[in-house]
Amino acid sequence: MARGNATTTTTDTSTQTTTLPAVTSTLTQTTTVQPWLPAKWDYTADVVVVGYGGAGAVAAISAHDAGANVLVLEKSPPVANRVNTYGGNTYAISGGGGNTCICGGGLWSCDSADSFAQALYQLSWGSTPLDVCQAFANVDANLVSWCGSMNIPVSPTEGPGWYTNIDTGTYKSMIMPGGGAQLFSLLDAQVQKRNITVMLGTPATGLIQNPTTMEILGVEATNLATNAALNIKANKAVVLCTGGFEFNETMKLNYLKAYPTNFWGWNYNTGDGITMAAKVGAGMWHMNCVSAALSPWIPSNPSPSSYPFLYPGASSWIWVNKHGVRYANEYPPPLAIDTFYPYLTDFDTSVPEYTRIPSFMIFDSTVMQAGALVVPWGVHQLPAALGSNPTWSSDNSTELAKGWIQTGATIADLASAINGLSPFAGIHPSLNSSNNTGPANSIAIDIDPNVLTETVNTYNGYCTSSPPKDLQFGRPALNLVPIQKAPFYAVAMWPAGPNTQGGPIRNAKGQVCTSEGNAIPRLYSNGELGSVWGLLYHGAGNITECLCYGQISGQNAAAETSWS
Numbered sequence: 001m002a003r004g005n006a007t008t009t010t011t012d013t014s015t016q017t018t019t020l021p022a023v024t025s026t027l028t029q030t031t032t033v034q035p036w037l038p039a040k041w042d043y044t045a046d047v048v049v050v051g052y053g054g055a056g057a058v059a060a061i062s063a064h065d066a067g068a069n070v071l072v073l074e075k076s077p078p079v080a081n082r083v084n085t086y087g088g089n090t091y092a093i094s095g096g097g098g099n100t101c102i103c104g105g106g107l108w109s110c111d112s113a114d115s116f117a118q119a120l121y122q123l124s125w126g127s128t129p130l131d132v133c134q135a136f137a138n139v140d141a142n143l144v145s146w147c148g149s150m151n152i153p154v155s156p157t158e159g160p161g162w163y164t165n166i167d168t169g170t171y172k173s174m175i176m177p178g179g180g181a182q183l184f185s186l187l188d189a190q191v192q193k194r195n196i197t198v199m200l201g202t203p204a205t206g207l208i209q210n211p212t213t214m215e216i217l218g219v220e221a222t223n224l225a226t227n228a229a230l231n232i233k234a235n236k237a238v239v240l241c242t243g244g245f246e247f248n249e250t251m252k253l254n255y256l257k258a259y260p261t262n263f264w265g266w267n268y269n270t271g272d273g274i275t276m277a278a279k280v281g282a283g284m285w286h287m288n289c290v291s292a293a294l295s296p297w298i299p300s301n302p303s304p305s306s307y308p309f310l311y312p313g314a315s316s317w318i319w320v321n322k323h324g325v326r327y328a329n330e331y332p333p334p335l336a337i338d339t340f341y342p343y344l345t346d347f348d349t350s351v352p353e354y355t356r357i358p359s360f361m362i363f364d365s366t367v368m369q370a371g372a373l374v375v376p377w378g379v380h381q382l383p384a385a386l387g388s389n390p391t392w393s394s395d396n397s398t399e400l401a402k403g404w405i406q407t408g409a410t411i412a413d414l415a416s417a418i419n420g421l422s423p424f425a426g427i428h429p430s431l432n433s434s435n436n437t438g439p440a441n442s443i444a445i446d447i448d449p450n451v452l453t454e455t456v457n458t459y460n461g462y463c464t465s466s467p468p469k470d471l472q473f474g475r476p477a478l479n480l481v482p483i484q485k486a487p488f489y490a491v492a493m494w495p496a497g498p499n500t501q502g503g504p505i506r507n508a509k510g511q512v513c514t515s516e517g518n519a520i521p522r523l524y525s526n527g528e529l530g531s532v533w534g535l536l537y538h539g540a541g542n543i544t545e546c547l548c549y550g551q552i553s554g555q556n557a558a559a560e561t562s563w564s
């Protein structure tokens with residue numbers, strides 16, 4: 001990329017294609033520039049937002065409404081006549097959307113900002129400073145009215161928070177009837193209404209920084225349609241909203257507590273914001289915090305995404321580890337999709353191996369006949385051009401025929417059907433080295449049929465005792481249903497979930513900070529990139545954060561004075 005001491009006036013629009021909106025303005029460089037400045041700017045805005053999911057959309061709207069000229073960069077390509085499906089309905093989306101446009105669309109508002117701030121502080125185990133929690137909570141207390149101003153129809157339902165021992169104050173849950181597809185479609189409409197430029201297929205690749213003052217002056221990006229490198233000037237600030245690192249295998253291997261951990265969502269979230277922020281001096285937080293549990297994932301499936309598992313239509317099933325042994329209450333409070341992950345990190349140093357990766361869901365014909373094992377969330381709501389996962393059949397028959405589900409006439413037969421699987425084949429090269437010495441090269445499943453039979457018999461005994469009682473793990477009596485209707489089935493389950501939480505440290509103004517807590521001038525963030533969720537996640541907290549910290553970051557970015 002051209003850098004140097006250019007002194008000429010440059011007005012370059014050659015990198016625009018017809019798929020991109022018009023340039024908002026171009027740089028006029030008339031004086032000697034510093035070596036860290038590009039020779040020319042291709043686009044200029046007051047505030048450049050990087051990433052067009054919920055976090056980016058709200059930051060863009062808020063910066064615009066605070067008087068800034070805003071430009072948004074989005075990595076994913078344009079798709080003609082794009083719609084997302086949710087619940088049988090379709091929602092028009094101009095582009096991007098990230099995890100936001102395929103999520104459940106759950107969010108919440110609180111009555112008492114102070115109680116919510118304290119709860120968030122506790123849930124982060126003190127890793128998110130109280131003033132950062134308080135800033136979030138103060139905005140959240142007014143979220144219903146903000147949603148109204150954005151034409152987002154929410155119907156708050158009062159109830160307790162997830163964690164019964166942590167006082168969240170009055171918690172008003174709001175779920176979009178059309179899920180994240182509807183939510184993002186409505187945010188997108190607000191962005192369009194304001195004529196905010198969104199450049200699709202234009203990933204940011206780096207931040208342009210004054211090395212003396214640490215100020216962020218602009219963004220390097222690539223136009224994927226033309227392969228042109230672009231320099232985009234941010235007169236006031238940059239807001240990083242690039243989502244998490246759900247699809248960056250090396251980051252997951254290094255940062256998450258269990259590997260592999262798979263995700264249900266947007267394949268373009270590859271931790272780019274983490275790399276860019278680290279290069280300009282940002283510290284990281286919450287890198288090992290993740291909302292995840294167990295889901296089916298098929299290594300040979302062309303889509304890297306996992307299939308979202310909630311709960312099947314019947315309860316005659318259990319989870320067992322790689323050796324056929326049950327290890328936890330499969331129905332723990334609170335909602336297991338987000339908080340089961342800590343159970344999956346058990347590691348046997350004598351082998352060495354993660355004993356519960358993969359786990360197996362063992363179930364009977366009643367569960368098999370009770371409908372799809374997975375819910376229609378995640379990437380399969382998207383058009384194929386954005387990496388859709390093939391849909392899971394409503395009666396699980398397609399997956400059985402493909403060999404994704406194993407079966408046996410007896411539990412012992414089922415163990416034999418599972419055995420021999422080499423579940424780690426094809427995953428991260430560090431685990432399967434070419435010379436066959438990687439830590440996972442030799443791992444194959446070998447469940448003793450007698451052990452699995454004993455596990456199921458013991459569980460069934462808890463179900464049929466009077467009253468039903470799980471003496472090992474305390475599974476609720478309501479869900480103690482025996483596994484007894486042959487044939488029997490198993491599906492490999494992997495650590496999986498909606499999203500990661502880690503990324504650059506954020507302060508109460510939404511600024512990105514160094515590990516010492518100093519704000520990097522003119523750099524802000526929002527969303528799951530460096531989320532405030534630090535240890536325990538509370539459901540609907542990510543979308544709520546996008547909507548709250550998006551207002552904070554967007555307004556503060558717009559309030560900066562121009563550097564040129």
Ligand SMILES: Cc1cc2nc3c(=O)[nH]c(=O)nc-3n(C[C@H](O)[C@H](O)[C@H](O)COP(=O)(O)OP(=O)(O)OC[C@H]3O[C@@H](n4cnc5c(N)ncnc54)[C@H](O)[C@@H]3O)c2cc1C
Pocket residue numbers: 050051052053054055056073074075076096097098099100101102103104105106107180202203204205241242243244264265266268269270272273308377378497498499526527528529539540541542543544546
């Ligand atoms: C199936 C599912 C269900 C969920 N349900 C809920 C729920 O009900 N409630 C809740 O609170 N949370 C839920 N979540 C989590 C929530 O959706 C996300 O945490 C939230 O949407 C994150 O918003 P974001 O804007 O930070 O990231 P995203 O929405 O993922 O947006 C990030 C954007 O940045 C873009 N990008 C990435 N790299 C670059 C780059 N280099 N340059 C430019 N652009 C880039 C991406 O393409 C993407 O469009 C769910 C997630 C999933 C997958």
